[in-house]
Structures are given as C-alpha cells and as structure tokens.
Amino acid sequence: MTQDAISFSEAGQTFRTDSGPLTALSGVDLSIARHEFVAVLGPSGCGKSTLLRMTAGLIKPTEGMVSVFGLPVTEPRDDIGIVFQQATLLPWASVEDNVVFPAKHKRGRVSRQDRDHARQIIATCGLAGFEKRLPGELSGGMQQRVGIARALFLNPDILLMDEPFSALDALTRDAMGFELLRLWQASPKTVLFITHSIPEAVILADRVVVMSERPGRVIANLKVPLSRPRDESSLRSTEMQEFMGHLRGLLIKDKVA
Amino acid sequence: MSAEADISVSEQKDTATTKVPVAPSEPFMEKLIRLPVVLPLLTFVLILVVWEAGTRLFAVPSYILPAPSRILGGFEVVSLSRWVEHVWSTLRVALMGFVLAIVVSLPIAVGLAKSRFLSRSLYPLLVVIQSVPVVAVAPIIIVVLGTDDAPRVVITFMITFFPLVVSMTTGLMxxxxxxxxxxxxxRAPVWRExxxxxxxxxxxxxFSGLKISITLSVIGAVVAEFVAAEKGIGYFIQFSTSMFKLPQAWAGLVVLLVMSLVLFQAVSLTQKILFPWSLPKERK
Known part of the structure; x- marks a missing residue:
C-alpha cells in the first residue's frame, strides 16, 4: 500500500494578532507522495512558511488536519529535517560542530559515530576540508550547504526547505539548486520546497503547487512536464517556457484579483 | 559551481578589503595617527607638562590643584604595604560585588527572557529598584548589615547588577x-536551549554588560567606603581630604583609575581569549 508522506486536509491557520485574527491559510488540501519533490510557489505573505511549520509540528493547524505518514502531526518528529531561509548556524561552532549539533542538542552528547557520520555528510555536501572552519569564514552559499548538512544529519525522510536559496546571489543560487538535486537523487527524500521563484520551482520539483495571496489556498497543483536529469538547458524549450508562462499567469491573475 | 570556487571568491574579497596601500612617502602625521599607542600617550604627556607648568607659573595652592610632581610625592607619604592593604580592601569588595551581581542576574535574565509573565511582573519592579539612588541607601544598608565586608558588597552589587540584567536579557532574546x-x-529540553x-x-x-559593571563595581566599593570603612582607597581619599592632604588624595584617585582600567582590560581580554568569535569584526 502506498501512503502519502505528507497530507493536508482542509488545513487552515488563523493567528491571533494585536489587530484581530489573521487567517494565514485556509482550506488547504494537498498530498505529497513519499520521495516526491514538491515546490510551493506563492506571493510573499501567502502562508507558505506557515504550511511548512505546520508540517514540522512547530504550530498546530487551527482548522483541518496535517498528517505525516498517516499520523496527525501533534509535535515535531525525528524524521523531518528543516532548512531555513538563512543558514542560521551557530557562529561559535565549527562546520562539523554545527552539523552534529542536532545530536548534541537532542541527546546532550556526541559520539564518535556521530562525528564520522557528520564528516561523511559534510563531504557529500561538497564541504570536505572545511570541517574546522567557522561559519563567519564561509561564503553565503557554503553556509547554506552547512545548513543542509545539518538538516540531513538525523537522516530524515522528509526535508522541509523554506526559501533556502533566496538569500544567495543568482549564480550561487542556481548552483545550489543543482547541488540539491544531486543530493536528492543520491539519497531520495520527500522534499517540500517553499520558493517564490518560478524557474527555481520548475527546475527542481516533480510538482508545483501554486498558492493564492492571503488567506493562502491552493489554486493550482501541476506536474512539471520535464524529465530527469535536468540541467541549465532544461528550461529553454518552448514547452517549458509556456509552462512557466502559465505559472506566472496564475500568480499575476491572483494578484490583480 | 564547486565548493573550492565558492570559497576562493570570498577569500579574494577578504584580501582586497584588508590590503591597505602603504605609499613609501606616507606623510608623518598619517603614520602617527595609525600607530595605536603613541598618539594618546603623547597627548597625555603634553597635558601633564601643561598642568605642571601651569600650577608652578600661577602658584596654584596644592589644595586647589596639586601639580603632577606633588601628586607623585603623595604616593610616598604612605608605605607600600599600606597601599597594598588599601588596594586589596577595595578590590576585594568590588570583585565580590561584581561576582554576586553576575550570579544573581543570570537566573533573573533567563526568567525575564523565557517568561512573559515574569517580564511583565518583575521588570517594572527592577526599574524601580534601579531608580533608587544607591548612595542614599548606603547608610541604611550599613546600619542594617553592620560594618564588615557584607554591606559594602551589597552596595556594590546594587550598583552593578542592573546593567547586567538588562544586557543579559537583551542577549538571551x-x-x-x-x-x-x-x-x-x-524536542530538546528547555535548559539545553x-x-x-x-x-x-x-x-x-x-560582555558589554560586564564591561559597564566592572567599572561600576569600583564606584560601588568606593561609595561604600565613603559611608563606613577603616580601610580601602575610598576611605583613604576621604581621610586625606579631611586632613587637607590633597596631593595624597589625588594619588589615591590615580590608584583607583588604574584599578578600573586594569579590571576593564581584564574583562576585555577574557572575551578576546575565550570568546574571540563574539567580538565585532575589526575595521581597519
């Protein structure tokens, strides 16, 4: 039996603020299969991050339900890794210490196996030789690699990524996207990838979910008509240009309305 | 793009910004300004010279402003062992008050940072306590706690503690x-967070709180000695002025100044050695 890795059913989130209730998300229905790469595309403030935080168990939905592997999410799970918009590394800790941090923080100690495991992940993420460097000595792209390595440390089945490359310059951003695809293909994971970049969503994901402005709803859920492996030239075909144009149209139409 | 290429870009940037072009014919003044110690030292010596010359020229009586040479003489009036005794008395109280302030303010800061209830209920109270002029409370504390180290440590603590709580709370948030x-x-336990x-x-x-507090701790110790003490630099200054021995009082002041500077540098150095990453990036 195949089971959805993540599923939202009529999920919504209303925050209490000083100026009254604010509905960030409403009636979200969405299923993500195991090892599927899904990009969520939407204007800023449409509740994309809320979607991610509900999946992570950091906030509870105020309506509907969020399930992971068939079980309602009531608290954070061990099989979910999170990559944030900023790498948010510990500035006093070396690359290696940052990557083993989940073990240190969760269990209070770090074993030899943890260190070996961390070094292995660091190498996979293209950071071999930088284990002892401090985050401040690394470029933005390398810092985010450390952020990804940290999220991979507990070997999660689900990877939640909240606009992970949006703080990087355009060239580094593209390179990091392909780096992520390489990691994902070498070790398949369910990825929920939040972004506001159409090309980024299309080049990375199996499926693109388009969200409306606040309160965020799913307005389109489209399979990306592109085979793998993909590279820089993948987006040049007229078919892909049309697909991206369609997505742009969905985002703009929603903005005007 | 490879990882190596990524780092090389940032390294290039680094060397480009840190390289300061040194022209062979750099003007003398430019060179002087860039030397770290020389300029302030020269300024200091110049002030001393003007001070010495001024007091001699206008025959200023030493109870108004003693010349630097007279102040130097003030040091010799008291024996070295007596100086050490005074310094140790003040230093001991200052350090004990400082440490007490750290120990007390840390749990309070954690409470303020973690609990909205505590920050709403306790913080206004702390502001009220801080607003009480400690100098005015000092005689009361002496009466309540007696005349040994305890009341002096408490007075020092009261002066040093508030900036520490504020800086720690801000930092924790x-x-x-x-x-x-x-x-x-x-799902890590809160204490590990x-x-x-x-x-x-x-x-x-x-550390910015500690730097403020360490100098305040010397002030606290001196205030306490003004109220009731038979030893310490604060006591010595008060005693000397009551006898109109102004050069001697000035010498005490110099000792206090040096003590404050040394303590401040000790805190700075601790940060530099133990937590180098916490220092702001140096600008050249």
Whole structure:
C-alpha cells in the first residue's frame, strides 16, 4: 500500500494578532507522495512558511488536519529535517560542530559515530576540508550547504526547505539548486520546497503547487512536464517556457484579483 | 559551481578589503595617527607638562590643584604595604560585588527572557529598584548589615547588577527565531536551549554588560567606603581630604583609575581569549 508522506486536509491557520485574527491559510488540501519533490510557489505573505511549520509540528493547524505518514502531526518528529531561509548556524561552532549539533542538542552528547557520520555528510555536501572552519569564514552559499548538512544529519525522510536559496546571489543560487538535486537523487527524500521563484520551482520539483495571496489556498497543483536529469538547458524549450508562462499567469491573475 | 570556487571568491574579497596601500612617502602625521599607542600617550604627556607648568607659573595652592610632581610625592607619604592593604580592601569588595551581581542576574535574565509573565511582573519592579539612588541607601544598608565586608558588597552589587540584567536579557532574546525552532523541532529540553543556543548567542551582549559593571563595581566599593570603612582607597581619599592632604588624595584617585582600567582590560581580554568569535569584526 502506498501512503502519502505528507497530507493536508482542509488545513487552515488563523493567528491571533494585536489587530484581530489573521487567517494565514485556509482550506488547504494537498498530498505529497513519499520521495516526491514538491515546490510551493506563492506571493510573499501567502502562508507558505506557515504550511511548512505546520508540517514540522512547530504550530498546530487551527482548522483541518496535517498528517505525516498517516499520523496527525501533534509535535515535531525525528524524521523531518528543516532548512531555513538563512543558514542560521551557530557562529561559535565549527562546520562539523554545527552539523552534529542536532545530536548534541537532542541527546546532550556526541559520539564518535556521530562525528564520522557528520564528516561523511559534510563531504557529500561538497564541504570536505572545511570541517574546522567557522561559519563567519564561509561564503553565503557554503553556509547554506552547512545548513543542509545539518538538516540531513538525523537522516530524515522528509526535508522541509523554506526559501533556502533566496538569500544567495543568482549564480550561487542556481548552483545550489543543482547541488540539491544531486543530493536528492543520491539519497531520495520527500522534499517540500517553499520558493517564490518560478524557474527555481520548475527546475527542481516533480510538482508545483501554486498558492493564492492571503488567506493562502491552493489554486493550482501541476506536474512539471520535464524529465530527469535536468540541467541549465532544461528550461529553454518552448514547452517549458509556456509552462512557466502559465505559472506566472496564475500568480499575476491572483494578484490583480 | 564547486565548493573550492565558492570559497576562493570570498577569500579574494577578504584580501582586497584588508590590503591597505602603504605609499613609501606616507606623510608623518598619517603614520602617527595609525600607530595605536603613541598618539594618546603623547597627548597625555603634553597635558601633564601643561598642568605642571601651569600650577608652578600661577602658584596654584596644592589644595586647589596639586601639580603632577606633588601628586607623585603623595604616593610616598604612605608605605607600600599600606597601599597594598588599601588596594586589596577595595578590590576585594568590588570583585565580590561584581561576582554576586553576575550570579544573581543570570537566573533573573533567563526568567525575564523565557517568561512573559515574569517580564511583565518583575521588570517594572527592577526599574524601580534601579531608580533608587544607591548612595542614599548606603547608610541604611550599613546600619542594617553592620560594618564588615557584607554591606559594602551589597552596595556594590546594587550598583552593578542592573546593567547586567538588562544586557543579559537583551542577549538571551537576540537569538534568531529559527534556531529556537530548530531546538523545538529536535524536542530538546528547555535548559539545553538556554545553555547551547541562547546563552552563547548572548555572549557579546553579556560582555558589554560586564564591561559597564566592572567599572561600576569600583564606584560601588568606593561609595561604600565613603559611608563606613577603616580601610580601602575610598576611605583613604576621604581621610586625606579631611586632613587637607590633597596631593595624597589625588594619588589615591590615580590608584583607583588604574584599578578600573586594569579590571576593564581584564574583562576585555577574557572575551578576546575565550570568546574571540563574539567580538565585532575589526575595521581597519
């Protein structure tokens, strides 16, 4: 039996603020299969991050339900890794210490196996030789690699990524996207990838979910008509240009309305 | 793009910004300004010379402003062992008050940072306590606690403690929210969130608080000695002025100044050695 890795059913989130209730998300229905790469595309403030935080168990939905592997999410799970918009590394800790941090923080100690495991992940993420460097000595792209390595440390089945490359310059951003695809293909994971970049969503994901402005709803859920492996030239075909144009149209139409 | 290419870009940038072009015919003044110690030292010597010359020229009586040479003479009036005794008395009280302030303010800061209830209920009270002029309370504290070290330590503590609480609380709340989310997503215990994330993040803030507090602790000790003491630099200054021995009082002042500077540098050095990453990036 195949089971959805993540599923939202009529999920919504209303925050209490000083100026009254604010509905960030409403009636979200969405299923993500195991090892599927899904990009969520939407204007800023449409509740994309809320979607991610509900999946992570950091906030509870105020309506509907969020399930992971068939079980309602009531608290954070061990099989979910999170990559944030900023790498948010510990500035006093070396690359290696940052990557083993989940073990240190969760269990209070770090074993030899943890260190070996961390070094292995660091190498996979293209950071071999930088284990002892401090985050401040690394470029933005390398810092985010450390952020990804940290999220991979507990070997999660689900990877939640909240606009992970949006703080990087355009060239580094593209390179990091392909780096992520390489990691994902070498070790398949369910990825929920939040972004506001159409090309980024299309080049990375199996499926693109388009969200409306606040309160965020799913307005389109489209399979990306592109085979793998993909590279820089993948987006040049007229078919892909049309697909991206369609997505742009969905985002703009929603903005005007 | 490879990892190597990534780092080489940032390294190039680094060398480009740190390289200061040194022209062979650099003007003398430019060179002087860039030397770290020389310029302030020269200024200091110049002030001393003007001071000495001025007091001699206008025959200023030493109870108004003693010449630097007279102040130097003031040091010799008291024996070295007596100086050490005074210094140790003041230093001991200042350090004990300082340490007490650290020990007390840390749990309070954690409470203020973690609990909205505590920050709403306790903080206004702390502001009221801080607003009480400690100098005015000092005689009362002496009466209540007696005349040994205890009341002096408490007075010092009261002066040093507030800036520490404020800087620690600010620091504990300065942690990026994502790291707190990371901690929650790992379902780590709260005390580990504090010890492994919040406290290290607060280090730069804590040290700016410590730097303010260490100099305040010397002030606290001196204030306490003014009220009731039979030893210490504060006592010595008060005693000397009551006898109109002004050069001697000035000598005490110089000792206090040196003590404050040394303590401040000790705190700075501790930060530099133990927490080098917490220092702001140096600008050349």
């Amino acid at each position: 300065a942690t990026p929210p994502e790291l707190i989310e990371l901690s929650r997503s790992l 504090i010890s492994q994330i919040r406290l290290p993040y607060a280090t730069p803030y804590i």
